[in-house]
Amino acid sequence: xxxxxxxxxxxxxxxxxxxxxxxxxxxxxxxxxxxxxxxxxxxxxxxxxxxxxxxxxxxxxxxxxxxxxxxxxxxxxxxxxxxxxxxxxxxxxxxxxxxxxxxxxxxxxxxxxx
Amino acid sequence: xxxxxxxxxxxxxxxxxxxxxxxxxxxxxxxxxxxxxxxxxxxxxxxxxxxxxxxxxxxxxxxxxxxxxxxxxxxxxxxxxxxxxxxxxxxxxxxxxxxxxxxxxxxxx
Numbered sequence: 161x162x163x164x165x166x167x168x169x170x171x172x173x174x175x176x177x178x179x180x181x182x183x184x185x186x187x188x189x190x191x192x193x194x195x196x197x198x199x200x201x202x203x204x205x206x207x208x209x210x211x212x213x214x215x216x217x218x219x220x221x222x223x224x225x226x227x228x229x230x231x232x233x234x235x236x237x238x239x240x241x242x243x244x245x246x247x248x249x250x251x252x253x254x255x256x257x258x259x260x261x262x263x264x265x266x267x268x269x270x271x272x273x274x
Numbered sequence: 275x276x277x278x279x280x281x282x283x284x285x286x287x288x289x290x291x292x293x294x295x296x297x298x299x300x301x302x303x304x305x306x307x308x309x310x311x312x313x314x315x316x317x318x319x320x321x322x323x324x325x326x327x328x329x330x331x332x333x334x335x336x337x338x339x340x341x342x343x344x345x346x347x348x349x350x351x352x353x354x355x356x357x358x359x360x361x362x363x364x365x366x367x368x369x370x371x372x373x374x375x376x377x378x379x380x381x382x383x
Contacts, residue, residue: 191370202374202375203318203361205372208370218370250318262320263320265318266317268315268316
């Protein structure tokens with residue numbers, strides 16, 4: 161299995177609090193992505209990174225920010241969590257964009273905002 | 275936004291059956307295509323890549339129809355372990371992957 165880990169795996173937080181999810185890879189892949197997955201919506205891209213300090217928005221980026229200070233780490237921050245951000249969050253990595261090679265996913269983070 | 279549309283599920287089939295899913299894509303510039311498999315409460319994992327007209331791997335066959343802009347996934351001799359959600363992906367250049375919503379398959383004993 162590819163070396164990609166997400167932390168935490170589960171989190172319950174209160175509305176209005178900031179939350180940071182971490183994605184760590186040991187594959188030295190250039191590209192990293194954050195998706196959220198909700199019933200009826202499939203996987204939706206939040207933000208992605210094409211290198212250290214290089215990031216861009218996806219289709220559902222409102223309320224989220226990201227940072228990538230090292231190749232191996234990609235952080236997703238919910239600035240002020242809302243109940244609509246309750247979801248399963250997946251990090252993914254790939255050698256190329258748009259993933260003409262295999263993309264590898266982390267195991268996911270289940271976030272509940274109460 | 276580039277769209278990828280998949281057959282709605284769930285597909286409930288008996289063991290041993292042959293089942294096929296379709297996936298349509300909107301961007302004619304897409305050159306390569308992928309099927310991912312996602313087990314319940316797990317992450318997606320690559321099942322098959324399709325770069326030309328099709329690809330076959332054991333019981334699984336993926337076919338590409340560029341004229342009609344769809345790809346299909348055929349599963350022969352379905353096993354209980356094939357029960358999962360199958361996600362279609364159609365990259366379209368220098369943008370990150372857009373996934374279909376997935377088709378859920380349940381293979382019944």
